[in-house]
Structures are given as structure tokens and as C-alpha cells.
Amino acid sequence: MPIPATQIAGLTNGINGSRKVKPNNLKKLFTKAFRSTAVKSIFKSKAKRKPPAEIVRRVRFLLEAVDSLDDNVDPSHFDKMEELDSLLHELKAMLYGSNECEPAVDACAQLTQEFFRENTFRLIIICLPKLNLEARKDVTRIVANLQRQPVNSRLIASDYLEANSALMDHLVCGYDDPGLALHYGTMLRECIRHQVVARYVLNSEHMKKFFDYMQIPEFDVAADATATFKELMTRHKSTVAEFLSENYDWFFVEFNAKLLESANYITRRQAIKLLGDILLDRSNSAVMTRYVSSKDNLRILMNLLREASKNIQLDAFHVFKLFVANRNKPTDIVNIIVANRSKLLRFFASFRIDKEDEQFEADKAQVVKEIAELEAKGPLFSGELHKFPGTPTASGELYKLPTTPLSRQLT
Template sequence: MKGLFKSKPRTPADVVRQTRELLIYVDLHAGSRGADPKREEEKMAELSKNIRDLKCILYGNGEQEPVTEACVQLTQEFFRENTLRLLIMCVPKVNLEARKDSTQIVANLQRQQVNSRILASEYLEANKDLLDTLISGYEDTEVALHYGAMLRECIRHQSIARYVLESDHMKKFFDYIQIPNFDIASDASATFKELLTRHKATVAEFLSKNYDWGLILFPFPQFFAEFNSRLLSSSNYITKRQAIKLLGDMLLDRSNSAVMMRYVGSKDNLMILMNLLRDSSKNIQIESFHVFKLFAANKNKPAEVVNILVTNRSKLLRFFAGFKTDKEDEQFEADKEQVYSPEGMHRTDARVRRDANEQSRPSCMGG
């Protein structure tokens, strides 16, 4: 007779539906005046357990691998109604473990396919305001790292990354990267890098359109002018090092060749890089060199760029003569040789050099 009264095992869809009901309750009542503390505590505990069960279905339980059919059922039910929205919006209201589990659930759902469709991408396309919530999460220390991790998973989808790139939020990252909280600043920097490197065609289009983005989308300085002044010129070592590494990654990517040519044609950009070559950090010097070499290798240098290189030639040659990496690096030595050899920096069109020498420009290199 005992078997007659056993509860029926919950299906993945059941777990999602019950989780959704609990999320609705928490969203409406958690922390509200007049709420029954005991009932709220019970609901929170039940919600945390359901969220943990969802994670186990998607990831397995340590002894068993996740079952494909169960993941499909869970995913279908998750996006049948607004469970993803509720889960994201309730992150600030649940405990730390539930936040961690929720972050892993959102991440996993971005990869789940149902009949070759990624339902998460379609849902986010129709609910882009959720991206606004995730990005603004960097302003809340309690949820910043959870929302940041979710955001990076969401921008795996090209259309979602494009939305963020083209949104007014992009300029906020220059502030988020320099938040005093090291963990949050590092997380924002990781997201910023992901946005500017993952989807190459989309990034190339964004950079080309918004090189002078004040003229295109926003009442805002040029993207690279802001990048130079806020990040490359930062007094913070980590910010500066990450920025110069990211700049090199962007400019050395073939898909960004048109933007790279614009960047290396600017004397202002060249002066920034020459100053970075003098940084007290060898790591920053090396990363700066990988960008500086693009200026030197450009066969169509504008006269103002040539003039700066010629004016500072002797100082640059002295600098490069003693410029070495800590470990032997044949490629680095080859690049350095190309920069200051007769085939590199010395070989400048005679007419352009003469025109440049007629102009009086300040020296960028000290000493």
C-alpha cells in the first residue's frame, strides 16, 4: 500500500513551473511590508532548492551526466513564459548560493538547442531590456559579478552583442573598468574585451562606424580618443596594461584592417604609444611595442607621423638598442629589427621626410 502514496517524480518541466511560481512570489513579496517572515523564509528555501535542482538537470549531479532529453524539456518550458526574466530580476533577492546557481543556469541555457534553435537567443532578441538590467548591474556591488558573468554568456549571440555595442551602454564601460572595486573592474574589463573581440565582423562594423562615434550615434568623443585618454592614459597599472593589450588584439586582427590604418595614421595616437614605450613597466612597454610597430610598418605614413618619427629617430634607436624581453623571443627580436632597421623606420619617402622636416614639431620621447 505504501507505493500508492508515493509522490510522482517531478519532470524537468514541473521543476521549471514550480520555480516560476516561487520566483513570482519572491518578486512580489520579498522584503515587502506586511509579509509573513516565516512564510517568506520557507518560500526562499524552497526556491533555492528548485534553482539547485535546475542546475543539476543542466549540468548533472557529479555522478551522472546531464540527460539531453531532460535539458530539452527544461529549456522549452523555461522559455515558454518569462522564467528567464524572473530569474534574472530576482537575483538581488535570493541568497548567495542561489545567485551562483542562477548564474550557471543562465550561462548553460545560452548553449541549449531545441530542434537546432537556440531559444535563449530568440528570447533575448525579444527582451533586450534584460541586457540593460545586466549591464547596469555593474553599479550594484551585490550582483555585479553575477550579472557580469550572465552578460558575457548572453553576448555569445552575435545579435545580442551587436545590440550592446550599438547601445548607449558602451560608453559606460569606460567608467565600469575604473570602478575602485578590483573584482568588479576586472569583470567589466573582461566583458568589454569580449564585446570588442568575439564577433569579428560585427566588431569591425562597429569600429568603422563609430571611429568618430560622436558624429554617428552619441554626443560623445571618438571611441579611440576616449580609449586613449581614459584607459591608455590611466594612472592605474592594471587598467593601462589591459587596455594596451586589448588595443593590440583589435588592431592586429585582420578584420579590423581598415580601422587599424586609420589609427596608425594619427599623430596623436602615435604620441600616446611613444609615451607608453617609456612606461616604467616592462610589460606595458612590450605590449605598446606591438602597437607601435604598426605605425613604423605603415608604408603610407602621413607627413605628420613621419615628422614625429624622424624628430625622435635617435632617441628611438637608443631605446630599441637596449629593449629586450625577459625571455628569448625570436619573433620579438625580428619585429624589433624590422622597426628600426634601414628597411623599417629609416626608410622613409624622401619627399615626405623633407616636407615633415620643414615643420616644427615637439619631441615626444624624453631624455
């Protein structure tokens, strides 16, 4: 790296100028030039890199200092933050490697072990708001990578998080701060890779907050919360099945009222797709049977079939067909479908998708056949449906069901 131009100019002027430069002055000029940051960096880059564990310990020391310092008073705050930024960037480079070299397995293992040995992991999450944007990005990637780093063939991150599960409360509540939400959300999804973490979050008091987080006005934050919610509800099959079995009532009241019946198109579209993923999973067969036995759920799905969006219609169809295919349909379900038979058959006769799909056509044909052959159980009151009773939401209020019979809603 060249010596700064201003210093070279000074040397040139001193040598070529009219005034003769004394040897001592010339020596001072060269000394000053070689002490510059630019020249120092040449030698620093060639210096031996510190061991990973030592860097982590230094990061821990700096995080503790940053956590306790008052940045408006302590004069050393800036220097400590500058060093911390540099070390975090170095840790990220160790874990991810570079264009020139792959990450060293031994170095990554040492780094990971030291990170979880003390409270460095907790500190780096707690101190995130005090870091600048670039440091936050580095921390997010470091935390994500550590979840996948094996030490002696074990993911020690899982053991650490099981013993320090309260950290997940901090990550979930990160969605309350738009400036931190995307960083904490990314970390949370990576931590959910561990089944023990997913189980903790699912059964925590924070789980209900996701129904509100997914409707936050800031689109990127709402989308991130939706991605985390989907990860929670689909990654660990047995844990999700257990959760839904134990929390069926409040979960689907919230899911239906706040997501499927949301005024926001994107929320409805993502919700109906996720509902299909949940119900069609074999692990959730008992939950699926219970869901398709509800007339209120059927009403919601029939209304979603009427959406202008083909995407919502298609995903709604994949859930609606479960109601029709159920061999043990309750009387209410049978009578609703029979009362709306003509409208449903007319709808499916013109229901098309953009791409040719043999499976879709086969499913639709089977649904049409089932509806056509279905026989009513009891009187249908001249084929009209009476107004359904209100269904309580989580807030205790009633959301109003349409007074118009379903047979008149499908067009």
C-alpha cells in the same frame, strides 16, 4: 540517516527509567521520531523527481510570488524562499549533472524550452537581488548554461534574447551594484555569445559606461567589467568591425584618454594589450589604418614605450610597429618618427624581453631598419617637435599634451 539522538535518548529513558511507560505513550514517541525532518529526508530522497518542465513552472510561480511579496510583512515569504532555493539547486543539478551521472539531454531540452516559453528567464534576472548568495550563484550558472543548450538543434536562447533585448540593459547596469556585479557580469558575457546580443550591447547607450566601469575602485568589479568589454570587442569580428567603423571617433577618444592614459597601471596594461588584439585583427584593417595615421595616437604609443613595465612596453611595441610599417604614412607621422629617430634607435638597441623570441627580434630589426631609412617630408624645425594642440575628450575638456618634445621624452 539515524534518528536524532535526543529522541533516542527520550525513548531509552522511557523504557529503562523507573517509571513504566504506557504503550500509548511509547507509540507517540516513535511516531514523533519518524515524523522528524531527518527521517523524512530518507524517504524524500527516494521519491520520484518531478519532470523538468513542472519544476520550471513551479520556479516561475515562486519567482512571481517573491517579486510581489513584501518580505517584511508576508509570513509565507520564508517558506517560499526556502522552496525556491531548493528548486534552483535542483535545476542546476539537472543542467550540469553530478559526479555520479551526466546531465540528461532530453531533460535539459525540456527544461530549456520551458524556461524560455514564458517569462521565467526575465523573472530570474529581475528577482536576483531578492535571492540569497547561494541562490544567486545557482541562478548565475543556470543562466550561463541555458545560453548553450540546444533545442531541436537551435539555440533558442538567442531568439528569446533578440525579442527581449532590454534585459541586456538590466545586466549591463548590474555593474552599478557591487553586490550583484559579478553575477550579472557573468550572465552578460554568456549572453554575448549570441551575435545578436553583442550587436545590441555595442550599439546601446550603455556601451560608453564600460569606460567608467573598468575604473571602478573595487578591483574584482573592474576586472569583471574589463573581461566583458574584451568579450564585446573581440568575439564577433564582423560586428565589431562595423561598430568601430561607425563609432571610431568617440570610441578611441574614450579608449585613449580613459584607458591608455589612465593613472592605473593595470588599466593601462590591459588596454594596450586589447588595443593590439583589435588592431591586429584582419577584420579591423580599415580601423587599424585610420588609427596609425593619427599623430596623437603615435604620441600615446611612444609614451607607453617608456613605461617601466616590460609587459606594457612589449604590447606597446606591437602597436607602435604598425605606425612604422604603414606604407602610406601621413607627413605628420613621418616627421615625428624622423625627429625622434636617434632616441628611438637608442631605445630599441637596448630593448629586450625576458624570453628568447625569434619573431620579436625579427619585428624589432624590421622596425629599426624602417626608422633608419625613413626620410623627412618637409622641414623639421631643427629636429624638434612643436607642442601638439589639445585633443577633446568625451566630456568636452582638453587633456594636455606634453610641452617637452617627444625627442626628449624617450630615454
